[in-house]
Amino acid sequence: MKIGILVTTIFTVGSHALFGQILVDDTNYTVAQLVSDVLINSNCAETSNYTSFTGTQQNINGIGYFNANNTDFPFEEGIVLSTGRARDARGPNTDINDSGTESWPGDEDLMTITKTGNLFNATFIQFDFVPLTNNISFNFLFASEEYQENYQCIYSDVFAFILTDAQGVSTNLALVPGTDQPVRATTIRPGVAEQCAARNLDFFGQINGDMDAISFEGQTESLKAESRVTPGETYTIKLVISDNQDPQVDSAVFLEAGSFSVGFDLGEDRTVDNGNPACIDEPIPLDATIEGVQRYRWYKDGSEIAAWTDTPKVALTESGTYRVDLIFSASCVSSGGLQVDFIAPPEIGERPADLTGCDIDGDGSEIFDLSANGAIMMGAQDPAIYAVTYFKSDADARAYAHPIENPDTYETRQSETIYARLSSGNSCYEITAFVLNLQALDFEASLPTSHVLCLDNNDGLLGLPPVLDTGLSPSEYNFTWYANEISEDNRIAGATGPSLSVSSLGTYHVRLQNLEVGCQFFLTTEVLPSRQPDIFEVRSVSDTFANNNTVEITAEGEGTYLYAVDDSEFAASNRFENLGAEEHTAYITDSENCSVLSKKFTIVDFPRFFTPNGDGINDVWRIVGFPEIEQAEITIFDQYGTMLYQFNDRSGWDGTAHDRNMPANDYWFKITYVKDNVHKEFKSHFTLKR
Incomplete structure (x- = not known):
C-alpha cells in the first residue's frame, strides 16, 4: 500500500516527491537485517539474540529502514526508530505526527538509565554482540515534533543507547557531547522567547519547513555515541526511544547505516591543541595487540610504514x-588513528621574582598579578605552544591539577609560595617557585581622586596649575609618575617626588615603592577641566512692572557653576526674586572658584511715590530702567481721568500741569511699550507728596 502511494506521488508532483523527501520501508526488513546488514555491516563483530518492541499491539510499527532519496538529509540510509509510525517520518513537514496511544507503554530500562519518568510509546531494538577490537x-540524529510551540520547554521525549557489559553494568552512550545529559527535546533545543532559553544550541540542526526531507518539526545535528570495549567480551546493546509525559506528538531517532564502527582506539590525540603534546625526548609507545589479528599495517600521514608491518x-x-x-x-579490517605533536622541552628563561604586596587598607588581604x-x-618561546600555569603546591603543579584561576587577580590573606609550571598543557614541563610576601602597611595618602584645571573658554590657564600631592615622605617612598x-612610554621624565604640578588634562598615576618593605602599588587621580562659560546671560522671567521682579542667570559651558546678584552669597540656584527697580550686578563662578565673571542689568519698574519739593532728591517721577524698554510712551492722569502730562523719554514728570504745581494726591499713569516684539500696555498709580 505504501509503495502505491509513493508511485502516485511521484507521478503527480514529479521531481518534488523524488528529491524532496526520504523514503521509509517498515515492512521488508527484519530486526536482524536492520542490525547486521544496515547498522553494522561489518564482519568485525558477531551479533545475535535480536529482539525489538514497538506499538505492534496498537497496529503501529515504529521501526523501519530509511533512504535519503537524494535529499539533503545528513544520512544516506539507516534505521529509524519512532514513538509513532516509522513511515510518518517521511517528509514534507506539513502535518503533526501524532500516532501514539496511551495503551502503548514506555520502557523501564530507558526510565532507569535516563532518570525520566512517565514514559509512553517506547520503541527499541536490542541485540548481543562480541567485538573483535576495543x-x-x-x-545518530534525534528529531521531534516537540520542537513546535513551547513543547521543547516541557516535554522530554528521550533516546538512549544502552550498552550493557558481561557483568551487567549498563551505560547510556547517547549523551549531549561534553555532558552527562541524555539526548532529548529539552536538552538540545533552540529555545522559546520568554519561556525557555536555548540549550546546547551548537548541536541543534534546524527547524524544518514544508519542503524539508523529514516530517518532524525539528532535528539535531549528527551526533556520535562512542565507548571503549573489551575484545571478545559479550555486550548487549539496546537502542530505545520514548515519549515523555503524554503519548501525543511523536519523536524519532535516525541511525546512520554502516556507522556502527568496531574500530581500534589508540588513545587520545597528543597535540598542542589538545593540551597534551609529546616531548621530543619521550617516545609514545603504542600497543595494538589484539587476539585474532592476522596482520598489522601502520601509516604516517597517509603513507605506509613498511618497517612496522606486522608489528x-x-x-x-x-x-x-x-x-x-x-x-x-579479508572481510574484517579494523582501524584506529592518532595525531601527535612532538615539541621541544620548555626552558625557563629567567627565574621569577618574589612579589611583595602591601595591605594598605588593613583588610588582611591583597591582590597579586x-x-x-x-x-x-x-x-622567547612560542606562546602558541607554551604557557605558564600557577599552582598552590608542587604536587598539583607536577600533576597539572587544580591550577589557580584568574592568576592576574590572585587574592591571598597570607604570605605563601606559588609554583609556576612552564609547559604545553599536560606535557613536558619545568617547575619553579616564587614567594608572595604580604606586608601590612600603615598607609595614608592625601592624593584626592580628582583635581581641577582652571581654564578660560579658549583653554587658556587661569591661575596656578593644580598640584597632585600624595602627602608622603620621600624618605619612606620612591615615586614614579605616569x-x-x-x-x-608614558612615564613622566624627572617626576620622582611626592607631588607633581600639571597643566594638562588627563589621568595621572604614581607608583609608590615602600623603601622599608619593598612593596609597590599605585595611586591614581584625574585632572578634569573647569572652564568659564561660553554663554553668560541675565533674563527677566517676570512681567515688567510686576510686584516680584525675578531674573534667571544662564550659563552654558563645561563646568559646574554658582550664581550671585549684588552682594548675595554664591549658590547653585540661578533664580533671584524680589529685586528692586535699579541697576544690579550678576556674578557667576565655577564650583572650584577658578574665576568670577560679572554683568550689569537693570530692573524696569516705577517709583511708588515722589516728592517734588526742590531739594534735588526724588523730585521727578520717571520709569526706572527706561532704556531697557522699547517705544515707550507714558501718560499721567488725575483721579478723574484728566490727562495732565505725557512723555516718551527719560525726562519724567516734575509734578506740574498747566504751569502750576499739582496737589499732593494719588495719580494714575498708562505706559505703552514693546517687549519681545509684542505691544503691551500697563496702568497703575503712584503718590505725589508735598
Missing part, C-alpha cells in the same frame, strides 16, 4: 597523523 561508535607494538618519535589497520580477515612572572619565564596609562 572501540565501538555510531552516528603490534611501535614507538612514535615524530609529529604526524598515524593509523593502524588490524586485519583479522601572578602573570607578571609569566613573561620572565617564557622568554600620564594617562602606566607604561614606560
Whole structure:
C-alpha cells in the first residue's frame, strides 16, 4: 500500500516527491537485517539474540529502514526508530505526527538509565554482540515534533543507547557531547522567547519547513555515541526511544547505516591543541595487540610504514597523523588513528621574582598579578605552544591539577609560595617557585581622586596649575609618575617626588615603592577641566512692572557653576526674586572658584511715590530702567481721568500741569511699550507728596 502511494506521488508532483523527501520501508526488513546488514555491516563483530518492541499491539510499527532519496538529509540510509509510525517520518513537514496511544507503554530500562519518568510509546531494538577490537561508535540524529510551540520547554521525549557489559553494568552512550545529559527535546533545543532559553544550541540542526526531507518539526545535528570495549567480551546493546509525559506528538531517532564502527582506539590525540603534546625526548609507545589479528599495517600521514608491518607494538618519535589497520580477515579490517605533536622541552628563561604586596587598607588581604612572572619565564618561546600555569603546591603543579584561576587577580590573606609550571598543557614541563610576601602597611595618602584645571573658554590657564600631592615622605617612598596609562612610554621624565604640578588634562598615576618593605602599588587621580562659560546671560522671567521682579542667570559651558546678584552669597540656584527697580550686578563662578565673571542689568519698574519739593532728591517721577524698554510712551492722569502730562523719554514728570504745581494726591499713569516684539500696555498709580 505504501509503495502505491509513493508511485502516485511521484507521478503527480514529479521531481518534488523524488528529491524532496526520504523514503521509509517498515515492512521488508527484519530486526536482524536492520542490525547486521544496515547498522553494522561489518564482519568485525558477531551479533545475535535480536529482539525489538514497538506499538505492534496498537497496529503501529515504529521501526523501519530509511533512504535519503537524494535529499539533503545528513544520512544516506539507516534505521529509524519512532514513538509513532516509522513511515510518518517521511517528509514534507506539513502535518503533526501524532500516532501514539496511551495503551502503548514506555520502557523501564530507558526510565532507569535516563532518570525520566512517565514514559509512553517506547520503541527499541536490542541485540548481543562480541567485538573483535576495543572501540565501538555510531552516528545518530534525534528529531521531534516537540520542537513546535513551547513543547521543547516541557516535554522530554528521550533516546538512549544502552550498552550493557558481561557483568551487567549498563551505560547510556547517547549523551549531549561534553555532558552527562541524555539526548532529548529539552536538552538540545533552540529555545522559546520568554519561556525557555536555548540549550546546547551548537548541536541543534534546524527547524524544518514544508519542503524539508523529514516530517518532524525539528532535528539535531549528527551526533556520535562512542565507548571503549573489551575484545571478545559479550555486550548487549539496546537502542530505545520514548515519549515523555503524554503519548501525543511523536519523536524519532535516525541511525546512520554502516556507522556502527568496531574500530581500534589508540588513545587520545597528543597535540598542542589538545593540551597534551609529546616531548621530543619521550617516545609514545603504542600497543595494538589484539587476539585474532592476522596482520598489522601502520601509516604516517597517509603513507605506509613498511618497517612496522606486522608489528603490534611501535614507538612514535615524530609529529604526524598515524593509523593502524588490524586485519583479522579479508572481510574484517579494523582501524584506529592518532595525531601527535612532538615539541621541544620548555626552558625557563629567567627565574621569577618574589612579589611583595602591601595591605594598605588593613583588610588582611591583597591582590597579586601572578602573570607578571609569566613573561620572565617564557622568554622567547612560542606562546602558541607554551604557557605558564600557577599552582598552590608542587604536587598539583607536577600533576597539572587544580591550577589557580584568574592568576592576574590572585587574592591571598597570607604570605605563601606559588609554583609556576612552564609547559604545553599536560606535557613536558619545568617547575619553579616564587614567594608572595604580604606586608601590612600603615598607609595614608592625601592624593584626592580628582583635581581641577582652571581654564578660560579658549583653554587658556587661569591661575596656578593644580598640584597632585600624595602627602608622603620621600624618605619612606620612591615615586614614579605616569600620564594617562602606566607604561614606560608614558612615564613622566624627572617626576620622582611626592607631588607633581600639571597643566594638562588627563589621568595621572604614581607608583609608590615602600623603601622599608619593598612593596609597590599605585595611586591614581584625574585632572578634569573647569572652564568659564561660553554663554553668560541675565533674563527677566517676570512681567515688567510686576510686584516680584525675578531674573534667571544662564550659563552654558563645561563646568559646574554658582550664581550671585549684588552682594548675595554664591549658590547653585540661578533664580533671584524680589529685586528692586535699579541697576544690579550678576556674578557667576565655577564650583572650584577658578574665576568670577560679572554683568550689569537693570530692573524696569516705577517709583511708588515722589516728592517734588526742590531739594534735588526724588523730585521727578520717571520709569526706572527706561532704556531697557522699547517705544515707550507714558501718560499721567488725575483721579478723574484728566490727562495732565505725557512723555516718551527719560525726562519724567516734575509734578506740574498747566504751569502750576499739582496737589499732593494719588495719580494714575498708562505706559505703552514693546517687549519681545509684542505691544503691551500697563496702568497703575503712584503718590505725589508735598
